[in-house]
Amino acid sequence: MGNRRWNHDVATRISKLGGRAHGGECGQRPRAGCKYSRGADYDHHAATAGSDQRPDYQPVVTLNGWTLPWRMNGYWKEFHLVAEPVVREIAPGMKAHLWGYNGQSPGPTIECVEGDKVRTFVTIKLPEDTTIHWHGLLLPNGMDGVVGLNQPPIKPGETYVYEFGMRKSGTFMYHPHADDMVQVAMGMYGAFVVHPRDPKFMRVDRDFVFAMNAFAIDPGTYVPRVTEMTNFDLWTWNSRVFPGIDFLGAAKGDRVRIRMGNLTMTAHPIHLHGYDFKVTLTDGGWVPESARWPEVTIDVPVGAWRAVEFVADEPGDWVFHCHKLHHVMNSMGHDVKTFIGVQKRDLAKAICKLVPDYMPMGSTGMEQMAEMEMPLPDNTLPMMTGTGQFGALGPGGMTSLLMVREGLASSDYKNPGWYKYPPGTVAYRIDNPITVPVRKSDATTTPKANVEVQVVKRGRPQRR
Amino acid sequence: MLPLRKIISDETQLRYNAMQIDMFSLLPEARQRIIATIAAIEAKRAFWLAETDLTVAVVGDGAVGTASDTPRTVAAAGGD
Incomplete structure (x- = not known):
């Protein structure tokens, strides 16, 4: 040398x-x-x-x-x-x-x-x-x-x-x-x-x-x-x-x-x-x-x-x-249909006869994916995962945390553990809100029962 | 259930759990499974019929011999 x-x-x-x-x-x-x-x-x-x-x-x-x-x-x-x-x-x-x-x-x-x-x-x-x-x-x-x-x-x-x-x-x-x-x-x-x-x-x-x-x-x-x-x-x-x-x-x-x-x-x-x-x-x-x-x-x-x-x-x-939110998911199918608003209770019974382990998912969103642990295929990751001090976290993919603490030594890069919140600094539940929320006057929160879809068909060319 | 079909069914279910596929992929899989099961039953039926025919052919159907010699074969052949 x-x-x-x-x-x-x-x-x-x-x-x-x-x-x-x-x-x-x-x-x-x-x-x-x-x-x-x-x-x-x-x-x-x-x-x-x-x-x-x-x-x-x-x-x-x-x-x-x-x-x-x-x-x-x-x-x-x-x-x-x-x-x-x-x-x-x-x-x-x-x-x-x-x-x-x-x-x-x-x-x-x-x-x-x-x-x-x-x-x-x-x-x-x-x-x-x-x-x-x-x-x-x-x-x-x-x-x-x-x-x-x-x-x-x-x-x-x-x-x-x-x-x-x-x-x-x-x-x-x-x-x-x-x-x-x-x-x-x-x-x-x-x-x-x-x-x-x-x-x-x-x-x-x-x-x-x-x-x-x-x-x-x-x-x-x-x-x-x-x-x-x-x-x-x-x-x-x-x-x-x-x-x-x-x-x-x-x-x-x-x-x-x-x-x-x-x-x-x-x-x-x-x-x-x-x-x-x-x-x-x-x-x-x-x-x-x-x-x-x-x-x-x-x-x-x-x-x-x-x-x-x-x-x-x-x-x-x-x-x-x-902030491309598909990038804070782990492995998932991108052709999965959306079932939000679809009632699957009766359907679930029928499907369970054919597929005993079937569990309806997606009718109320997909958050349950973060909360449930279900058997997955080999060598893959749940699409949402992780647990924080308040429950299921839900992200995957390109996500990390910046953990800022008082008095961390300059050479200390260990995970310091979840942040200990000073009392009174966390969002909290209230059972009797004192105000009535103002809503848009013509707000529509559910589809009207009598919605009528009028289909206007163009005249088909006549065969001669 | 047939062993190979069971592997496919189990893996399909796992993929559904992982939200890789939706129920519209589970249902065709269930249909394929049912079709495979029916085909297996049909195949078993064909096997037993064929085996019975073979036994009859080897032992004889009793028409040429005396009926009292081969009661079991006669009974099986009668099922055809």
């Missing part, structure tokens, strides 16, 4: 860097004690405790993910990505057979600093060729990774090297640019975060990052249907859905940044409850202060990144979700 200088204590963990994949191993976060996980599956970061070297930036926290360790080799910061098949738990109860990098879909987040010279080794352990495209990064054309155009394909078993300097800070991503439709649909993507050279510039206390992807995985199957274009059933953040997505914890008063990228085939209006925020960064660069406007929902276009910032000054459990 010569006089190579290694990044903190990862030397022993990735001493096989030269040849063997370190996929599947834990990732290190370059900050002591910065632990972020809810499930045992994702408890990657404990190993960094005791590291004495801290980078001169606020490291990002990748939801249900990790930051790729690197080593210094002269002036070069060296990373090693391995493209390979992986098994990803979409949420407890469902696993998907995907392609990813270094043991996970999405791949690990690459973090570096503006001005760094970055060398990335890319080893292919997939059954087909691939490349890596560095989406949004400014680089020499020969490093852009478009197969056939900028470079030959990287064949299974081969390792290629990409070398370029970080010309600016921001949030970018990497994904294949060979058989892209299939490989991205199989889960190949990862975030690429470049921190500003000036550590004080746009400094925040908590910096979260995730990318959105969508999968079409039929119940009982494990591999996504890669040709699907519109009818996805799993709308994921970092290949996870609610309730499997890490919660975003913040201490009251923290300045929080959330970086969001979109690799699906539709835009996602991401909405945060209880706060307004400003968009401070796109993958094109930092937004000048004079050009930032306040929002509560920001549309993240396809193939783009947005970062929003706010001060977490209001404690509580705040929902954070895509």
